[in-house]
Amino acid sequence: MALLEVRNLSVEFATTSGTFRAVDGFDLTLDKGDITAVVGESGSGKSVSFLAMMGLLPWTATITSDVMTFDGNDLRGISPRKRRSIIGKDMSMIFQEPMTSLNPCYTVGFQIKEALRIHLGMDRKARHARAIELFEQVGIPAPETRLSAFPHQMSGGMNQRVMIAMAIACKPKLLIADEPTTALDVTIQAQILELLTSLQEETGMALVLITHDMGVVAETAERVSVQYAGQKVEMQEVLPLFSTPHHPYTAALLAALPERATSKHLPTIPGVVPGQFDRPKGCLFSPRCAKADERCRTLKPPVEGPELGFARCHYPLNVPAEESA
């Protein structure tokens, strides 16, 4: 059985100006030990989908889905108590901003030991030993002294390592990394990604990497799900995705990679992700798509089969990336 299975997940936010659909029919199946990247621009509903699974959305959110199970637990209508015994233990998450994601009033040691006490009921000594072990595992130098440091006394990279240590403290089956490197500088980014993949190898946990950085995807993931405006538009293994994207949006994202630029100017995707008031009638990407025609603008596109990467498109591409862009 799949570790995580989500079918047709939708999230709507009640706002003062009506409801806003942030996630629209999100699907994902994860097996033990999978590394999946979820890619998309800001506002494409990547984070929101996973916050919904964790139960961390504010009360203004309405979550609906056909299937949402994790490790045999139905996450729909799960009791808060039961959910709390899962999140932070079997399913954990790290966030984008390490500097603000740790409580400034408590030492990092306190914050990591807290998780150990709540979920594993370890005694003080065991907690201390395990915390040191975890700090060593995530490559924090001088773990014994670092345990009593406050978040503001450490760098962003170190704080992200603390976040990772906290997330893997209870040996989770799934780690969701929500743009874990966005707020860090490039050299630290590489270190953190390397740490995440090596931890994944060591522990065999499943890893979801939410990102908008195609470079990160290429380096770490096995499988990629491309999100646009709350919908999954394509899903493929990494290599075929990079060589033969099937959705025009994926092709456009790849074309925007600096490594692939052929002219002096980097190609961009004109426009922005549609918001609450400018959602197109047909294909959501049609206003920005170079290949869109009348059909795209009026009719919702079908979802193709696995041979075309589940592309949500009227005219899926099937040629190598260099030619399609």
Added chain:
Amino acid sequence: MLNFLLSRLLTFVPTFIGVTLISFSFIRLLPGDPIIVMAGERGVSAERYAELQQQFGFDQPIYLQYWDYMLGVLQGDLGQSFVTKRPVVDEFFALFPATLELSICAITLAVLLGIPAGVVAAINRGKLFDRVLMSSALVGYSMPIFWWALLLIIVFSGWLGWTPVSGRISLLYYFDDVTGFMLIDSLLSGEKGAFGSAVSHLVLPTIVLATIPLAVIARQTRSAMLEVLSEDYIRTARAKGLPPSRVTYVHALRNALIPVITVIGLLVGTLLAGALLTETIFSWPGIGKWIIDSIFRRDYPVVQGGLLMIAVMVMVVNLTVDVLYGVINPKVRKS
């Protein structure tokens, strides 16, 4: 830490001088002459008036009077009351415990009710409890304190007869001051019913004096909590699977208390100002009533000295709050 304390103490100097200047000139700006007031209806002869003027130094130019006053202040001498002829410092410390007792009770009540109320309102934002609480806080904050006091007296002392109207303890009891705090002294005296009487005298003044601080603390706690609850680290705490009570009281409240503590420190000034009115209304024999009475008697040294002592007290409290800050907020501690 030492540097921090010294630099803060240095800022006391201009504040201190400012307060002496204001209190010295304010009482002299009031119409009325202390000698005429002292003489009362009998009046005073021209020679005697001149003699008294010389005795009190009123014949000197005003800047010389201020200079003399400051020389005394710097040596710890706040002068003598015109009325009782006792040193102002002695009178202050004789009456201060009464004010301190009332203020401690009031601020304790305000903190114990205000912080939980603010927290619960923040968690139930927009719901009935939040609305009722925030509207009452606004009413409490804007209500004239003397009117509120009279209202309570009418209801609880007049109609219901539950509480006494004035004083610190019933005249039935008499015992010596030990600490100056009636609650403690009445217990120490061992007299039956004395403690109950002291408590019943304290209830209404405490409620009146606590009203504004309570409203301010509740509102401040609520808004600080709302801000903190939307922080990333609260999401992290929830993502760890912590129970909501732990997220609220361990992770959020500690952070939310930082601005609340500052406000509590600032409220001490408000509290002592409120004590002036509250003590007058309830005939509470503390420094508030003492200063008000002295203003009517044009008792210059008492008014000057009393205001100065209050100002120094507020400054010391604020310094203490700044130091306390480091205990709660680790970011301040090591910088």
